[in-house]
Amino acid sequence: MHARTASTSRLPITSDSDLAWVRQHVRQAAAEVGFNLVQQTKLVTATSELARNTLVHGGGGHMEATVLREGVTRGIRLSFIDGGPGIADPELAMTDGYSTGGGLGMGLSGAKRLVAEFTLESRPGQGTTVTVTDWVSGVPSPRTGAP
């Protein structure tokens, strides 16, 4: 990542009310950076999915939000970090409809489709870090498009 970073903020994710705070923070940051309404909604929705994973599957953790600047473009990078049990099979976890928590199983895979860049690092017993990055539209994204 050779983008110049401006500021990083760190928010705890330890309860349901933290989720609401994290969503609000991301919505505000996205609006300030210049995301349009659709992009804001997508990023906030991805945030909601990933932050809930951190809380429910990771047993709580925190989010780091960084505003990025690359040339004239601005973006946001969000990292969701937990020290939970980790994901045994990341590929399986990324499959649509696969869930261990009784949900729809669209959280991880859906969040990936909502943002430009998505990385998942996890080792069993070592926790999970999901990092997503999105840019103000105009930058070609590696996304393959809506399903």
Place this chain on the structure above:
Amino acid sequence: MQVAEHDTASEAAKELGAFLERRREQIAQRWADATLFRTVFTISRDEAVEACKAVVDALADVARSGRLEDVAAPGFDTVRDQLGRMAGSRAQAGFDPAHIDGEVVGLREPVAALLRAEFAEAADPDAHGPTLALAVLMGTLRLVVMNTTVHAGQELISRQRRQMLEVATPVISLWQGIVAVPLIGTLDSARSQVVMETLLDAIVDQRAAHVILDITGVPTVDSLVAQHLMKTAAAARLMGAECIISGIRPAIAQTIVQLGIDLGSILTRATLADALAHALGRQDIAVPPRPVAVGASPR
């Protein structure tokens, strides 16, 4: 040595208590003009003086009991409520706890001045003890006020949280057999449980055949919210009612599709008006569009 020190301290505390009792009227008069009391008791100065006297009495009581450093001293009990209300009223006026604390600190000097004057008159070389005791006691008063402020804040938060749950789900009867539940704010698990119960009760109570869940006021629809909506719709269907989700904004629609959630099993409409039109249509109630209606949008 230890005992002697302790004796001196309790002696000073008793002396301070007696002083506070003796100068009750004067202290109250001076405090009534202090920012803290003047801004809270705005209706009449007498009221402020009475409030000040209550605090002086409490302080004298605590001093006599010798528990100068004890925040939980029974002497404070009589004024705890009053101090809480005062701090609350300052907080409502937009002042942060540090500022309120500063105003409480400001109460010490008038009393200290009186104390100094009294001992100077008596040319008492032992003025040190009561002055120190006063400093300790006023420090404890600061803590008491701070405690009540924090406590009041927590109380307010938990009360508002309960209110949010209750207020957030009104059931609106739109037509015979058609009810709408507008949702506003975050739809977490606790709230969606309330929504489902409210809605199912409405189906029974109002003999509704059509229920409209309007999510115009829900900022984020993620997979969990979608799942809640689907479950609610399924439960309504089990009770013989048709559930329509309305108020799906363009940004939300795009997000749901990209997220990969299939809401195909639920009847959805863009606006509450569309949902109502659909429900009326299903009841064979025709609402003919007026040819030239003011403010009507073409359909």
